[in-house]
Amino acid sequence: MKQVFHIFWIFIALFSTYGMSHPNIEAVKTNTNYLLIQESSLPIVDIEISINSGSKDDGSLKGITNYSIELLHQQKINEEKIIHSFEKIGASYSSSVNRDSSSLSIRFIKNSYNIDFVSNKLNEILKADNLDVESLEYTREVIINDIISRDLSPASIIAYKADEEFFTGTGYSHPVSGYKNIIEDIDIADIQKHLKNIININNIKISIVGDINENEAASFISRSLYNIPVHKKNISTINKLNYKGNGMLNNISHDSNQTHISIYIPSITRKHKNYYNMLVANYIFGGSGFGSMLMQEIREKNGLAYSVYSYLLPYNDIGILKIGMQTETKNTKKALNILKNEINKLEIFDISNQTIQKAKTGLLKSFESRLDTNKKMLRNLSAINYYDMHDDYFENYIKGINSVTKESIISSLKSDLDFDKILVTTVGNN
Amino acid sequence: MGIMPSLVESNMSFSDRIEEYTLDNGLKVILIEDNRSPTVVSSIWYKVGSSYEYKGISGISHVLEHMMFKGTKNTSPGEFSKKIKEVGGSENAFTGRDFTGYYQKVHKDYLELSLKLESDRMTNLIFIEEEFKKEVDVVKEERRLRTDDKPVSKVFEKIGLQAYGMNGYGIPIIGSMRDLDNITINDLKKWYTNFYTPNNATLILAGSFDSANAKYLIKKYYGSYKGSKVLDYSQADNHETSFNPISVEDKVSEPVILLSFKSQSFSLNVKKKLYAMEILLELMDGGLSSRFTKNLIDNDRIALNTFISYDSYSRKSGLITLGGSPRKGVSPEYLKTALLNQFSEFIEGGLQGSELSDTKSRLLANKIYEFDSVFYQAMKVGMLEAKNFDWRLLDEYINDINSITEDDLIDAAEIIISSDYIYSLIEPTS
Numbered sequence: 001m002k003q004v005f006h007i008f009w010i011f012i013a014l015f016s017t018y019g020m021s022h023p024n025i026e027a028v029k030t031n032t033n034y035l036l037i038q039e040s041s042l043p044i045v046d047i048e049i050s051i052n053s054g055s056k057d058d059g060s061l062k063g064i065t066n067y068s069i070e071l072l073h074q075q076k077i078n079e080e081k082i083i084h085s086f087e088k089i090g091a092s093y094s095s096s097v098n099r100d101s102s103s104l105s106i107r108f109i110k111n112s113y114n115i116d117f118v119s120n121k122l123n124e125i126l127k128a129d130n131l132d133v134e135s136l137e138y139t140r141e142v143i144i145n146d147i148i149s150r151d152l153s154p155a156s157i158i159a160y161k162a163d164e165e166f167f168t169g170t171g172y173s174h175p176v177s178g179y180k181n182i183i184e185d186i187d188i189a190d191i192q193k194h195l196k197n198i199i200n201i202n203n204i205k206i207s208i209v210g211d212i213n214e215n216e217a218a219s220f221i222s223r224s225l226y227n228i229p230v231h232k233k234n235i236s237t238i239n240k241l242n243y244k245g246n247g248m249l250n251n252i253s254h255d256s257n258q259t260h261i262s263i264y265i266p267s268i269t270r271k272h273k274n275y276y277n278m279l280v281a282n283y284i285f286g287g288s289g290f291g292s293m294l295m296q297e298i299r300e301k302n303g304l305a306y307s308v309y310s311y312l313l314p315y316n317d318i319g320i321l322k323i324g325m326q327t328e329t330k331n332t333k334k335a336l337n338i339l340k341n342e343i344n345k346l347e348i349f350d351i352s353n354q355t356i357q358k359a360k361t362g363l364l365k366s367f368e369s370r371l372d373t374n375k376k377m378l379r380n381l382s383a384i385n386y387y388d389m390h391d392d393y394f395e396n397y398i399k400g401i402n403s404v405t406k407e408s409i410i411s412s413l414k415s416d417l418d419f420d421k422i423l424v425t426t427v428g429n430n
Numbered sequence: 431m432g433i434m435p436s437l438v439e440s441n442m443s444f445s446d447r448i449e450e451y452t453l454d455n456g457l458k459v460i461l462i463e464d465n466r467s468p469t470v471v472s473s474i475w476y477k478v479g480s481s482y483e484y485k486g487i488s489g490i491s492h493v494l495e496h497m498m499f500k501g502t503k504n505t506s507p508g509e510f511s512k513k514i515k516e517v518g519g520s521e522n523a524f525t526g527r528d529f530t531g532y533y534q535k536v537h538k539d540y541l542e543l544s545l546k547l548e549s550d551r552m553t554n555l556i557f558i559e560e561e562f563k564k565e566v567d568v569v570k571e572e573r574r575l576r577t578d579d580k581p582v583s584k585v586f587e588k589i590g591l592q593a594y595g596m597n598g599y600g601i602p603i604i605g606s607m608r609d610l611d612n613i614t615i616n617d618l619k620k621w622y623t624n625f626y627t628p629n630n631a632t633l634i635l636a637g638s639f640d641s642a643n644a645k646y647l648i649k650k651y652y653g654s655y656k657g658s659k660v661l662d663y664s665q666a667d668n669h670e671t672s673f674n675p676i677s678v679e680d681k682v683s684e685p686v687i688l689l690s691f692k693s694q695s696f697s698l699n700v701k702k703k704l705y706a707m708e709i710l711l712e713l714m715d716g717g718l719s720s721r722f723t724k725n726l727i728d729n730d731r732i733a734l735n736t737f738i739s740y741d742s743y744s745r746k747s748g749l750i751t752l753g754g755s756p757r758k759g760v761s762p763e764y765l766k767t768a769l770l771n772q773f774s775e776f777i778e779g780g781l782q783g784s785e786l787s788d789t790k791s792r793l794l795a796n797k798i799y800e801f802d803s804v805f806y807q808a809m810k811v812g813m814l815e816a817k818n819f820d821w822r823l824l825d826e827y828i829n830d831i832n833s834i835t836e837d838d839l840i841d842a843a844e845i846i847i848s849s850d851y852i853y854s855l856i857e858p859t860s
Binding site: 044081084145148256369 | 466467468469499507508511512515516517518519520535536537563564565566567568569570571572574575578579681682683684717718719724727728731734735755757758784788791792794795796798799801802803804
């Protein structure tokens with residue numbers, strides 16, 4: 001029988017807090033490592049498997065986590081790559097590695113065949129028993145090529161050079177893709193050993209959004225994790241920031257039309273008690289596009305850049321307030337002076353209560369639109385799962401923003417942003 | 431393969447929830463209802479983009495798009511964005527070859543604010559010399575960022591110019607640096623007055639809204655404007671395509687090759703032929719299980735990556751571009767021949783196994799995934815409407831591609847094999 005999906009009369013099961021609707025988060029069979037948002041208006045299921053190991057856990061083989069995760073979907077079962085079998089059912093798979101964690105994501109059309117099929121294939125992926133030497137060599141060449149490309153574009157040079165300088169001595173300093181000489185020497189045994197270490201049940205969290213009920217989700221998870229080893233949870237070494245710079249300016253010469261500018265200010269982690277103060281401060285400073293302090297001064301008043309922004313980058317152990325822009329090389333000095341002034345203004349924070357209230361209102365009122373697709377819900381759910389914040393997350397978010405005041409921001413800026421240890425990096429001609 | 435019963439039998443269509451009508455002044459209105467979340471995307475599409483321009487003013491549609499945020503008789507520069515931000519909304523604009531679009535995503539309670547602001551700038555835009563100069567600087571920075579410091583983008587610009595000159599799709603959307611320096615406020619005023627008129631626009635709402643109220647508001651804010659005759663300013667100069675190869679050295683880590691073929695514009699008469707080309711190209715390079723990946727990357731190990739760029743819904747004659755990078759030890763020429771051989775081999779051997787049904791399954795699944803985002807729904811409908819194509823093409827798409835046969839695909843492959851092409855090679859700077 002032909003199924004017709006009428007989106008417009010099926011609603012997401014929305015809960016409401018302070019007049020704002022949000023989805024309901026369930027712990028699958030009370031296990032808080034496995035979170036579910038049931039959303040049945042589309043016949044789609046989105047899954048993210050999060051592994052609590054990222055490039056900071058590479059050890060001496062810098063880049064091995066990224067290399068290993070890239071190989072998982074290329075495993076061959078009965079002469080067919082797993083990624084090919086996903087494509088045959090129209091499923092869309094991707095993986096990614098960041099500094100703290102790695103993730104495997106898949107989206108597929110909901111039906112009982114696909115639920116069984118995808119969970120069985122994910123189990124094969126996670127067992128990692130079918131790594132393929134041809135894929136190993138091909139992926140090595142792709143990664144090395146990416147590493148070489150990294151030195152050819154100002155945007156990628158500035159990202160990795162600034163990290164190397166700022167995070168020196170921590171697991172965050174090297175690029176996720178590693179270094180050429182190390183990647184060249186990694187062999188299949190290294191990969192197998194690394195995967196056996198990082199893929200274990202205690203190191204995995206699963207987030208699910210879509211047209212799937214709790215029993216189906218439980219069955220899906222149980223199939224996906226069948227026979228995956230149960231080790232002790234991987235406890236990463238805590239990374240303490242060693243950066244001792246004092247307003248240091250690091251110029252990297254590169255032949256390009258624009259100079260790229262990046263500024264790092266040491267900040268707080270996601271679970272820090274003052275996080276919401278920083279969120280509101282950043283929104284006003286450079287996190288909200290047009291009308292933000294940075295956008296007004298750099299682009300709207302001076303026409304110096306197409307893009308200028310700031311955002312909070314909360315790693316597990318260290319947070320950064322990151323500022324970025326690009327401008328024609330001859331304007332670099334002018335741009336740096338403006339950025340310096342704006343950072344000074346941020347530090348003093350002589351901002352009106354009205355502006356702060358508008359920022360809070362903007363953040364709260366945009367809350368629902370940040371959860372208006374399954375993809376966005378999954379992104380949020382994964383972060384909630386990763387940080388163990390599922391208990392009353394949405395209520396706490398709204399309360400957190402509402403509790404911010406000018407005084408609390410000023411106090412937080414003093415204690416939570418280390419303005420003495422700013423790193424300024426530029427990449428461009430001269 | 432019978433593995434996706436609900437997928438192949440499902441039918442999600444726009445016509446179930448689209449309502450369209452035209453105001454007396456010629457403004458076309460399309461309402462797409464989707465109540466999955468309490469947000470609505472309000473977008474307006476003007477039928478003007480770079481393909482409407484001519485040598486000397488290239489980039490003017492895009493500069494005008496920037497100036498639309500710089501104040502009206504009723505709002506100051508930047509006020510539009512601030513007002514949308516204050517209610518938690520997001521907004522942006524985009525310029526293409528055939529359209530200029532503006533959108534706001536807001537909570538449904540603020541639909542009126544969005545319509546009021548957007549309608550205001552349809553007729554009340556002011557042009558302040560100082561703002562104009564700054565904004566041209568911003569656009570030049572955008573050009574440096576997106577084109578001048580991007581080797582592949584620069585070559586794509588060269589290919590367009592060689593194929594079509596400063597006509598139609600040969601005109602770079604961002605404009606040439608020289609033309610950006612030469613465009614005047616009077617040019618902009620002329621462009622705005624001619625193209626920004628209700629009878630040259632389509633207003634699309636997608637998301638959650640009360641239909642009767644939305645219609646009332648649309649009439650309230652747009653109904654009083656008068657339509658006007660839209661002049662065609664394009665200046666065809668009988669450009670003769672040169673198929674001479676393009677060879678450059680630039681900052682790439684490995685050689686990149688591009689083979690660009692001229693393609694037909696879309697019309698219902700050639701729809702089947704163009705869809706056959708689309709399926710053929712999807713079958714060649716639509717996923718990791720497509721022929722280019724399987725044959726050139728996995729089996730023959732001669733390509734590091736491959737890509738295809740093509741748009742079936744072209745208002746004017748455009749380009750199909752195939753490309754990729756050879757693996758270490760493989761010459762660019764060898765890869766070029768291998769890419770073309772994939773089409774010759776298809777003509778000789780036809781379809782293999784389930785590749786056609788796999789390709790169609792992938793396309794159908796992607797079509798369902800598109801319904802996850804109301805913004806994307808507005809984009810899909812808007813892009814067709816702005817090119818004077820009917821949005822119903824989207825609903826007919828699955829039936830249309832299901833009617834494509836192996837013979838149709840072979841005919842499409844014959845076109846590739848028998849057509850002239852521009853061969854471009856980007857080699858790493860020595």
